[in-house]
Amino acid sequence: MSEQEQDNGRRNLLKGGMLMGGYAMTGSVPFLSQTALGQNEEIVPFTDMPPDFTGPPKVGGGVFFQNTQNIDDFYSRNEDQFYVVQHYGQPQLNADSHRIRITGMVDNPITLSMADLRRYPKVEIAAAFECGGNNQGIYHGLVGNALWGGCRLRDVLQDAGIQAGGTEIVFYGADRGMETIRDTQVEQSFARALHFNEAMQDDVMIAYEMNGEPLPLYHGFPVRLLKPGWYGVANVKWLEQIHIQDRRFAGKYMARDYVTLSRRDIGGEMRWEERLVTRIQLKSAITRVTRSGNSHNIMGFVLNDGTPIRSVEVKIDNGPWQRAEILPGATRYSWKLFSFAWENASPGEHEIVSRVTDVNGQVQARPEDLPEKISRWENYAQFTRTLTIS
Ligand SMILES: Nc1nc2c(c(=O)[nH]1)N[C@H]1C(S)=C(S)[C@@H](COP(=O)(O)O)O[C@H]1N2
């Protein structure tokens, strides 16, 4: 844990949010006066975005991204902030009759009702994630940070008793659609898999609450998987079956879509490689600049796979990298909101960019440092914004 994170943890304790090993044990939401717009504080628009840019509203069945300029709290509100993506519509399930079946290589195939899930020790964890396709052109809006409540996947799998050789844990959602595979139309469920070792981590959750409320329909009611630190695609919504098998699972959203195609050095050989979208790459993005009188402030967020963060820095034009402040509330898998007081901003056009460094010394890559990439997944190189100070 970095000093900054320890600091944030301590401050969180003082605010009454008791944190144990990264788990927030209460539903208290830290109030962030730094994020809500103050009186007389106004947003300075980015000149690299259309001036009237807004996303569609959060409606049933649709894709929704938030305008990250309007982040005003540490947790993204369920109603109008946390993004929504799905590929086969939003099935409306009945919580009373819904069951999760655990099948395959287990000693005790079990069927769990929502009441059964609630009998397991409850855990809460703050976790942010973004869609693998999130990008600068939509204000990085396919993102959200929430406090998730549910039980540990591991507790459930232990009761089912995974048999020797059961290495692949496949998660099926209740949503289905037709796919053409090799000229044949077949029905598919949305599904993703985790390797046994990834599934048994302490922080993997079967989540039935989001920000203290029952999981909303759009986010997988009544229950979804949550694999903290991974891109959104791993978090199977409307979860209805967990199947344990001894072969790799290669469904569409595992192995065909959400696959990053890039040209990289594979042990000294340059190869075009296809790689699954899994852990969130180290990323920071500036989301807004505000002005209040003559002072300016830059805000943004950091996402990664849970590796502690050492610093976030901001660079204005050709100036030096300057350290930004990570706002309170940050936990291992939450997003880290940052703020930077831009002193003496001079009138005219400016270019601003942020970069994050983790405790291992990994620095967010510059665009020119990243391998050549063709697919649209995983956008995490340093992002530059332009604006005009009047
Ligand atoms: N059952 C199901 N789960 C799913 C999906 C889906 O289409 N069906 N989409 C995935 C993708 S690609 C993303 S980015 C996240 C989005 O989660 P959210 O809508 O709660 O933000 O859900 C994931 N889980």
Ligand SMILES: [Mo]
């Ligand atoms: Mo996604």
